[in-house]
Amino acid sequence: MERTLFFLVTLPISSGALLLLFRAQRARMRFAQLVLLAGLVFSLFVFFRRPNELVVNLIGSYNLYLGINRLSGVILLFVNLFGFLVCLYSRDYSLLKNKGIYFSLLLWLIAFSNLACLAADFIIFIFAWGALLTLLYAFLNLNTAGNNPDSLKSRPSDSANKALVVVGFGDFSLLLGICLYVYTIGTTQMPGVASVMLNNPLNWCSFLLMLCGAFAKAGCGPLHTWIPAAAETAPGPVMAILPASLDKLLGIYLLARICVDFFVLNDSAMAILLLIGASTIMFAVIMALIQHDLRKLLSFHAISQVGYMVLGFGTGVPIGIAGGLFHMVNHALYKSGLFLTGASIGEKKGTFDLEKLGGLATYMPVTFFTGLVFALSISGVPPFNGFASKWLLYQATLIGMFTTENRFLALVFLIALVAAMFGSALTLASFIKFIHAIFLGQEERPSEKKKPEEVSAPMRTAVVVLAGLCIVLGVVPNLFLREFIEPWMSQRVFFLGTWNSAVSFVLIFTGLLLGLLYWASGKDKKVRQDDLFIGGEEPVFGPNFPATEFYRTIEDLPLMKRLYLFLKSESLDLFNLLGRLLRSLAYLLYIFVDRMLNLLTYLCGYLVLGFSWAFRKAHTGVLDFYLVWVLCGLLLVIFFLFRSY
Amino acid sequence: MVVFFVVIPLLAAFLIPLVSKMREGSARVLAVLSGSLLLLLSIAGIFMIKNGSIVYSLGGWRPPFGICMVLDGLSVLFLLVINLIGFIALLYSWDYIKRYSSQGLYYTLFCLMLAGLNGVAVSGDLFNLYVFLEITSIASYALVAFGTQAEELEAAFKYMVLGSVASAFILLAIGILFGSVSTLNMADIARSLAGSESRKLILFCLGLFTMGFSLKAGLVPFHTWLPDAHPAAPAPVSAMLSGVVIKVIGIYALIRLVFNIFIFTPAISQIFIWMGIISMSVGVLLAIGQWDFKRLLAYHSISQIGYVIFGIGLGTPLGIIGGLFHLFNHSVFKSLLFLNAGSLEYATGTRKLQEINGSGRAMPFTSVSSLVASLSIAGVPPLCGFWSKLIIIIAAFQAGNIIGGITCILVGMVTLASFLKVQKYAFSKQAGDIVSKIKEVPLTMAAAMSVLALFCVLIGLFFVPFLDQLIRPATNVLLEGANYVNLILGG
DSSP, X not given: OTGGGGHHHHHHHHHHHHHTTOOOHHHHHHHHHHHHHHHHHHHHHHHHTOOOSEEEEOSGGGOOEEEEOHHHHHHHHHHHHHHHHHHHHHTTOTTBSOHHHHHXXXXXXXXXXXXXXXXXXXXXXXXXXXXXXXXXXXXXXXOXXXXXXGGGSSOHHHHHHHHHHHHHHHHHHHHHHHHHHHHHHSOSBOOSSOOEESOSHHHHHHHHHHHHHHHHHHTOTTSOTHHHHXXXXXXXXXXXXXXXIIHHHHHHHHHHIIIIIIEEOXXXXXXXXXXXXXXXXXXXXXXXXXXXXXXXXXXXXXXXXXXXXXXXXXXXXXXXXXXXXXXXXXXXXXXXXXXXXXXHHHHHHSOOBTTTOOOTTTTOHHHHHHHHHHHXXXXXXXXXXXXXXXXXXXXXXXXHHHHOOOHHHHHHHHHHHHHHHHHHHHHHHHHHHHHHHXXXXXXXXXXXXXXXXXXXXXXHHHHHHHHHHHHHHHHSHHHHIIIIIGGGSSSOOOOSSOOOHHHHHHHHHHHHHHHHHHHHTTTTOOOOOOOOXXXXXXXXXXXXXXXXXXXXHHHHSHHHHHHHHHHHTTTTOHHHHHHHHHHHHHHHHIIIIIHHHHHHHHHHHHHHHHHHHHHHHHOOOOHHHHHHHHHHHHHHHHHHHHHTO | OTTHHHHHHHHHHHHHHHHHHHOTTHHHHHHHHHHHHHHHHHHHHHHHGGGSOXXXXXXGOOTTTSOEEEEOHHHHHHHHHHHHHHHHHHHHHHHHGXXXXXXXXXXXXXXXXXXXHHHHHHBXXXXXXXXXXXXXXXXXXXXXXXXXXXXXXXXXXXXXXXXXXXXXXXXXXXXXXXXXXSOOBHHHHHHHHTTOTTSXXXXXXXXXXXXXXXXXXXXXXXXXXXXXXXXXXXXXXHHHIIIIIIIIIIIIHHHIIIIIISOOOHHHHHHHHHHHHHHHHHHHHHHHTOOBHHHHHHHHHHHHHHHHHHHHHHOSHHHHHHHHHHHHHHHHHHHHHHHHHHHHHHHHSOOXXXXXXXXXXXXXXXXXXXXXXXXXXXXXXXXXXXXXXXXXXXXXXXXXXXXXXXXXXXHHXXXXXXXXXXXXXXXXXXXXXXXXGOOOOOHHHHHHHHHHHHHHHHHHHTHHHHIIIIIHHHHHHHHTTTHHHHHHHOO
């Protein structure tokens, strides 16, 4: 068991390399799928063996530790699950160019994610983290097919560079933070029980730097900017595996280790986490509201949801931490599902513009229903999984607010609660637009050429599995909590309010069934068409009710207009800030160093030429004159010889 | 054996006028033949002295009484320089000199010059040294004037007047010395002077020698003849003058006297160092403003000779190694540069850099070899000039001569700038009208340049064995100055 853990890393790495030897595309896909299936089975096996704090010394005396605990076992399981599903989906995804390298990258991605989960010491961890950054860069550099005109607005390399800089900044901070932390605790082995208090500047620095690493990975504000940029150019499956699932799993895993295993949080740290979480929820969802590109819309939601997870850890109570982790799993499920849905639509329609889409529910029923499940889940509608985890988080903020003695912290808890609930509502608003614009409503200019069909079976399977998991986790959240999350936590999760999701699920399902029966009975099948009537006002939009139109009015509200202008300007974008800083630095260097040196060089040059001129003037070519020089020279030589005499 | 270094070229010089009367072309065959024999002989010399230096007494008269010739490490180094460059220059002359009338006279003078140079290098006798020096000088005055145009004649006249002044002072010093110690054999003089070199008369002699040989070497402020004489001569002669003559009758004679006859005192060291610093700075500053290619090269000769005398003047083993190494390197790349200049003049009819404009495409051998030589003289690694300059600079800093070390570096930079100018105008610049009419020089000239360029690269790459085989024995002769007496007089 101990050393076999390492197979989870070595097997995908070697198979990824081996894959490149295969000639046939299909063989590569099959092989990759097989390896990922093996990884999934093995991680299931590892999970159900319930290893408790196992640590293996990897190479003799070098003190490199691999290990697994209750939390990393769960993460490992989900990493391999997503790897397998996305691989399944990618098989028939045609917008992806150069699939050979893609499958190798996918295998390596899973390998290094496994390694990051299995790392029981900081050296292996930071190594895996660096490899993941490299793979992220490689993935984002993949070209999507040229038949997708939307993606040509910005080049893949631009967004890849942006991700490299922002996540690279985070990784660098993480490395610094880890160095400081290792300096404090005196060993590179990861601790299992938090012992470091945030009571001196050194530990604070270490804590904040490590947070930066986790935030950049998970895409939490203010280190989120690479995700919307990547969404515009990266292929759908890549978005589904990286920012939507794996990066969240690993980023939040790191956050969990930081907040629970590495540091003992105090009130200020909690307030920082809560505020970052709350503000991330709010501004990202506000940005999401006005997006017309479905990939960008999804990417802003991917940021917004991270806010919930961070907020959960910020509460510092067991139910909040459990809620954060639960939300992480849920989010990975529905967000990767949503990105895959988006990819399916792009695959069939060739565009991601919400204004150009519409009415796809008829042609793509499976995609519609799974998309609806994901949308309701992310919006926190009961009885789906998003509600279950958000419910835990609301309780956690309430518990935190009532138990803390710090007035200020109580206020922060209140802000967080409001932000979380309000954010959830805005998410719902945004996803109504998403569902309406894509699946309902009408196409702006219906293409007569051919009707879109449902995507292929493997692609459907992948999204159906994800949607099924969303429902299952929504119906039996307590089971998941007991089996997957509580074992890692030192305390039992204490519930403030109870929510019997199974019963409500049955009730809701019965209601839906009854409605369906009523509809099937055929009473209301006749449809009457009439003119538009909006309180006597002229309708500003056509009869096809474009979903994006309403959201434009939000953008034009007096206060919101300012806010959007500020947010859209990306003036807080780390990438832009760094770029501006470097540019000004370069300019200063140019003026004060380069130009000065240039001036100096010219001065020297003129000096040399001046001397040259003077010496040439002295050489008159007159023989008598030269003879005088010779005699003077002789006198000087003799003078110097005799001086020492 | 040793005497052949003088006999072969003298014999050739004697035979050439006779045979060239019968057949015009036979002169160059004879000259090249004697040149190649001399080259082989000087290479053999390297191996002959492996087991110790060789002293040859003319007519069997033992040294203090008869005339002797000495072959030690220093002589061998200089003989190699003389005969290598001499052979290459003769090879180059094969086609080049066809443009001039009376080839027979040219080769006669050239062989006479070789005889004089070899004689200076092997002579163990002060008066013989003076005689060979005069043979060399007079042959070179005539060769500078060989073109018989106004410019050449003026330059030769200037050279002759100043050279005669130097010769006269050298003769005066020899006379005073003879009057004082009653012998002309160098080892014997050294033995007699031992312990009395601080006498005023001897110091005066040393001053006269220093001035005289410095003038022959072209050191500032005795350099004024050089920028006129070197460009005026035909290209192979310029190569000999700049590459060999100023070194043998200037530097060699000076250091032979100072190290082996007199004692190398701190005062003379200071004089060498300062002459070196001044020569290298003034030379390079004068060079950078020149537009005449050969005149530019002539000023660079002054500057590079400054490096040599500076390195030797430091007096440390490393300094002398650097100085002698640079001397050898300079003779290779400066001769090459003069041959390049000759080729350009041969092809384009002008020496003005602005007028040569971008002939690189049309003349591949010339442009590539001149690039190698330019980079060598500018001290760009890994070519030969880099290593010798590096050794001199390290030696300067080791000896605590910060000013000299920094001057060496700065002068190297200006040298680079100056040769970039040469490369830009002569070869790289956008081709002017002149280019369409020119073509590469004949084979022998191209071969001569290629061989020298190859030397620049090879010495740069294998400088360690080169230093061990050639430079170190020569350095030891200078460092163990007193051994010279024991060697010749058998004491």
